[in-house]
Amino acid sequence: MKKHNFNAGPSILPREVIEDTAKAILDFNGSGLSLMEISHRAKDFQPVVDEAVALFKELLNIPEGYSVLFLGGGASLEFCMVPFNFLEKKAAYLNTGVWAKKAMKEAKAFGEVVEVASSAESTYTYIPKDYTVPADADYFHITTNNTIYGTELKEDLDVNVPMIADMSSDIFSRPIDVSKYICIYGGAQKNLAPSGVTFVIVKNDALGKVSRYIPTMLNYQTHIDSGSMFNTPPVVPIYAALQTLRWIKAQGGVKEMERRATEKADMLYAEIDRNKMFVGTAAQEDRSRMNICFVMAPEYKELEADFMKFATERGMVGIKGHRSVGGFRASCYNAMPKESVQALIDCMQEFEKLH
């Protein structure tokens, strides 16, 4: 049976990327060696990193003066690397969910942290809009997509201080005005690669302004100076990331990714709004295109387990909502085909007919 992979992360990757990576694991570039056993300093691997960096810059239209890094450790490690590198006195954070809160928590050990707004009181079902960012903040940190609650900042904000964004779950799903940010980071395991590599886009001249000692591995300058090769980088995930970047370019780039994301999300939200058995959980204007969250309507609440079983039997994978909010979550990252979204809609319609 065909599986439709709605996993929230690690999550669906283009089939070409999967097949190409499996091939390289058996034999990398006709070298007679596996991708898993080549040196990261091998002549054949440097071009992989170089092309991945170049495609990052090209696809996201990154201006001069920025570096692109591929690091280990995950976005959670960035939660402390960001204040280590950028927080001298005061930082502002927008609290849009658990990940934003975790980022904020780490920053508190480094300086004054201002939570400019929060939607915690409504279990993060919306993105706060009316707030003031202190003009003397070193940066304003946002989480552009909130996987657990299905909310998304679908446009770059206009604020009076440089922004830092966790874009783990919506990178490459829309064009970004990178010049508004001094740092954009994310775990790769949603829209880019298998887990194990973190991308960081950093504005070079925003570094070097804090007075504290930064441990070598936590200092972005270390990794800029060595082209992400200060220590052994995660070779297999970086290779897979390159294949995904090539795929994005071949499909038409981030504008086409955005068109597809909007099309898929519109299809599924339309069904959620039409179908009497289901209710969307996020505020209409903040609905995420990446993670579409919904629950059973109150009068069908007791059928939640039934629908889960019904959908699973029809090949849907990973549609269980996060344990902290319940219900359902269909993650529709870049590699998710329209056909899989339609298959889920068909499930919802068939289930409605049965009841």
Place this chain on the structure above:
Amino acid sequence: MKKHNFNAGPSILPREVIEDTAKAILDFNGSGLSLMEISHRAKDFQPVVDEAVALFKELLNIPEGYSVLFLGGGASLEFCMVPFNFLEKKAAYLNTGVWAKKAMKEAKAFGEVVEVASSAESTYTYIPKDYTVPADADYFHITTNNTIYGTELKEDLDVNVPMIADMSSDIFSRPIDVSKYICIYGGAQKNLAPSGVTFVIVKNDALGKVSRYIPTMLNYQTHIDSGSMFNTPPVVPIYAALQTLRWIKAQGGVKEMERRATEKADMLYAEIDRNKMFVGTAAQEDRSRMNICFVMAPEYKELEADFMKFATERGMVGIKGHRSVGGFRASCYNAMPKESVQALIDCMQEFEKLH
């Protein structure tokens, strides 16, 4: 032509591990999904982590009261995590090479660091033996194998304070008395897995004794409490690590790995000592079984490039010495077959006949 992979890291892995990982990347456990796109919280992945932890404990005979962690970031990140977690006042380090020095450098930001001994004056060709470890040190840090210089501590030391060891390049190549250590860590990319995962063996009750704030991701307790699942772990490298651990067990465990390592190293060192064209660089008693370093004898110095070409044409890969020491380095990790070592010896003998 058959390639003989003497890469220093990332490096040779058992062919079964490579093939099994490639297969899982196409279809994990018959799930219809790739290993690269399954959730780390999937029912099928937890047993991978659990079995890898259990095999670590079984193969290394790890006593009760220790945790085994799989983290991202690389051993270089451990260089600061170790003092973050264990250095309250004073730490002692044995300086046996670049990696030991890097570990020591990070510790200096956290407290007093005593370099008990160093072989820097001889480009680290031996392991210092006569030194005193301060009895009031929080720990004594060693690097058990020095990949660049080809020296190895082949037995656990007897010292009067708890030890911490970077075993990146010789883990699973001999039995260890884990009870002498409060922490053993290493990048996986030599004897265990592709790059992207770091193993940490940590004594639970040695934690919680420092008074500083430790960022969440840098706190070993975080990862113990969440079974290495605080954030998304590097799924593919962990899966490959499990396959290697199974392979080690099937071959006869670490005692058999040690027997093979000794056999391979004895073969190659015997040829280096016999062949008039080559000279070993490490002190006899400290010669590494993992990284066998040698140079051309002074009277054949100008033939270095010729031998490199000669060997490369015969399928030898990765035998160039580290750029900081020159010459040759044959890394013979667990997965290296005796046949490849013999192929290199054949090269050396043929080359000798030609000159």
